[in-house]
Amino acid sequence: MEAHAAHSPAAPRSRSLRLPGVGVGLGRGVVVLWLSVIVLLPLAALLDKSLSEGLGHFWDQVSSPQAKRALELVLVSSLIVVAINAVFGTIVAWLLVRDNFPGKSIVNAIIDLPFALPTIVASLILIQLWGKHSPLGIDIALTRAAIVVALCFVTLPFVVRAVQPLLIELDRDMEEAAASLGAGGLTTFRRIIFPNLLPGLAAGVALAFARALGEYGSVLLFAGGKPDTQVASIFIGQQIETGNEVGAAAVSIVLLAMALACLFVITLIQRWGSRHERGSSK
Amino acid sequence: MTGSTSGRWGLRVLGLGYIALLLVAPLVLLFYKTFEEGLAPPFEAITSADGLHALKLTLLTVAIAVPLNTVFGVLCSLLLVRHKWRGNWLVDAALNLPFAISPVVIGLSLFLLYGKQGWFEPGLAEAGIKVLFSTPGIVLACIFVSVPFVVRETVPVLQEIGTEQEQAAETLGAGPWQTFWRVTLPAIRWGVAYGVVLCTARVLGEFGAVSVVSGNISGETQTLPLFVEKNYENFNLPGAFGAAVLLALLALAVLMAMNLLKRKEAA
Numbered sequence: 001m002e003a004h005a006a007h008s009p010a011a012p013r014s015r016s017l018r019l020p021g022v023g024v025g026l027g028r029g030v031v032v033l034w035l036s037v038i039v040l041l042p043l044a045a046l047l048d049k050s051l052s053e054g055l056g057h058f059w060d061q062v063s064s065p066q067a068k069r070a071l072e073l074v075l076v077s078s079l080i081v082v083a084i085n086a087v088f089g090t091i092v093a094w095l096l097v098r099d100n101f102p103g104k105s106i107v108n109a110i111i112d113l114p115f116a117l118p119t120i121v122a123s124l125i126l127i128q129l130w131g132k133h134s135p136l137g138i139d140i141a142l143t144r145a146a147i148v149v150a151l152c153f154v155t156l157p158f159v160v161r162a163v164q165p166l167l168i169e170l171d172r173d174m175e176e177a178a179a180s181l182g183a184g185g186l187t188t189f190r191r192i193i194f195p196n197l198l199p200g201l202a203a204g205v206a207l208a209f210a211r212a213l214g215e216y217g218s219v220l221l222f223a224g225g226k227p228d229t230q231v232a233s234i235f236i237g238q239q240i241e242t243g244n245e246v247g248a249a250a251v252s253i254v255l256l257a258m259a260l261a262c263l264f265v266i267t268l269i270q271r272w273g274s275r276h277e278r279g280s281s282k
Numbered sequence: 283m284t285g286s287t288s289g290r291w292g293l294r295v296l297g298l299g300y301i302a303l304l305l306v307a308p309l310v311l312l313f314y315k316t317f318e319e320g321l322a323p324p325f326e327a328i329t330s331a332d333g334l335h336a337l338k339l340t341l342l343t344v345a346i347a348v349p350l351n352t353v354f355g356v357l358c359s360l361l362l363v364r365h366k367w368r369g370n371w372l373v374d375a376a377l378n379l380p381f382a383i384s385p386v387v388i389g390l391s392l393f394l395l396y397g398k399q400g401w402f403e404p405g406l407a408e409a410g411i412k413v414l415f416s417t418p419g420i421v422l423a424c425i426f427v428s429v430p431f432v433v434r435e436t437v438p439v440l441q442e443i444g445t446e447q448e449q450a451a452e453t454l455g456a457g458p459w460q461t462f463w464r465v466t467l468p469a470i471r472w473g474v475a476y477g478v479v480l481c482t483a484r485v486l487g488e489f490g491a492v493s494v495v496s497g498n499i500s501g502e503t504q505t506l507p508l509f510v511e512k513n514y515e516n517f518n519l520p521g522a523f524g525a526a527v528l529l530a531l532l533a534l535a536v537l538m539a540m541n542l543l544k545r546k547e548a549a
Contacts, residue, residue: 027360028367028369030354030357031373032369038425039380043379048401091293091297094293095293099294109537111301111305112537113305115480116483116534116536119489120507120510124510125311128311129311135311153305215384217489217490220489221515237490256383263382
């Protein structure tokens with residue numbers, strides 16, 4: 001496989017190759033094989049395992065009180081988190097695009113910290129400010145609030161980076177026109193800015209939601225694995241440790257289905273967004 | 283929105299306060315706590331046999347997973363952008379999966395494929411290859427989680443540069459290889475580099491997927507993120523904090539690289 005991969009950059013340049021189709025075909029073969037072995041085959045094994053003792057058993061595993069509680073907990077937490085980040089992410093994006101303050105470029109760079117920082121380190125740093133030895137005196141470690149804070153941390157950049165480019169492109173004439181017609185700041189935001197940001201914000205929120213649903217490392221040390229702070233991914237981890245592979249696989253499939261539904265929504269939003277853009281540019 | 287000064291200050295307090303409490307203060311505190319009693323304790327923890335082994339294993343994983351996913355990423359991007367194919371939407375969908383799936387679920391799926399009673403187990407056992415609880419499993423997990431990064435960053439750049447220059451090169455008699463190395467690759471290099479940086483960061487820090495397939499054995503199958511977790515759970519705080527600071531420094535280097543590349547790309 002490695003040998004193939006090393007040769008293949010040549011393959012796609014075959015528009016004018018003397019043997020049309022051969023190079024592209026080889027490249028395509030490598031890509032499909034790589035994705036199959038790396039991604040699809042393991043997932044097929046997961047699906048197979050989840051159903052290995054029948055649909056009835058699958059349902060029992062997924063609807064057990066602990067599994068249901070873990071799935072509900074991560075769903076509710078993720079909804080709260082994307083709501084918080086939709087508001088604060090938009091504010092931060094606005095500050096980065098429209099405001100000027102010293103250190104702005106550093107703030108702009110630090111937004112990506114959650115993308116760059118390993119999740120287990122995220123868990124550890126959040127404990128420093130929000131845990132037992134908090135200098136603020138606020139100890140939320142090992143509670144459900146910790147789940148929300150951890151998920152806010154990992155998903156912030158998704159929202160900011162989705163809204164930022166739309167704000168940059170936003171035509172200021174419209175806002176000035178609204179203001180000159182007597183619209184206040186809030187009205188201008190509600191009627192002019194917000195509708196234009198909506199496609200990006202919605203896509204960012206959906207991405208953040210998908211990420212929050214599966215988040216593991218940042219929650220692990222900070223929120224812990226007590227029964228009432230156990231999100232779905234932690235529940236799956238514990239089921240693997242106790243040897244209940246079928247149960248772990250079944251809950252995994254449900255979690256996977258929720259995330260895929262989320263991605264599907266993102267695709268719809270992007271189509272809607274690009275149509276919106278084409279419509280308005282005419 | 284531009285008119286009211288108090289509104290502007292209100293937004294600044296909210297936005298910057300949020301970032302301070304969520305990102306900056308926790309990170310600063312980690313550095314403070316780590317070096318509270320000097321440089322020695324964290325330094326000794328990282329340079330212990332287990333710490334060094336974890337560092338080496340992490341770097342080895344990066345050295346294998348990142349080049350493979352880079353070559354795959356460039357190839358895949360070229361195919362997706364330059365060659366219409368009915369199967370492209372499927373490739374695209376498969377590329378979305380690693381971002382949508384929980385790391386633990388990725389670990390579990392590899393665990394089930396390569397573990398005992400897994401589909402590959404009979405063949406692997408016969409050949410004497412151990413995937414699970416050893417380096418190959420860790421590498422596979424890291425490749426899985428980081429597959430889409432280079433593709434996602436390269437595709438938009440390829441779309442933007444168009445095909446005019448490539449066609450000109452071909453008209454002037456350049457072969458496909460020559461066109462790729464001399465025209466296409468230089469035009470997309472910053473996009474590719476950005477993807478490589480993101481891919482490296484993810485592989486360096488991957489925790490969930492690796493924790494399921496590696497077994498987390500100190501000095502054997504423990505990467506740096508696993509080293510952080512195990513030391514924290516065993517109340518060996520200098521070890522946990524030392525390795526966490528090392529990873530955080532690498533993350534800051536990644537952030538700087540991202541920023542630099544974004545500027546290059548914009549220029």
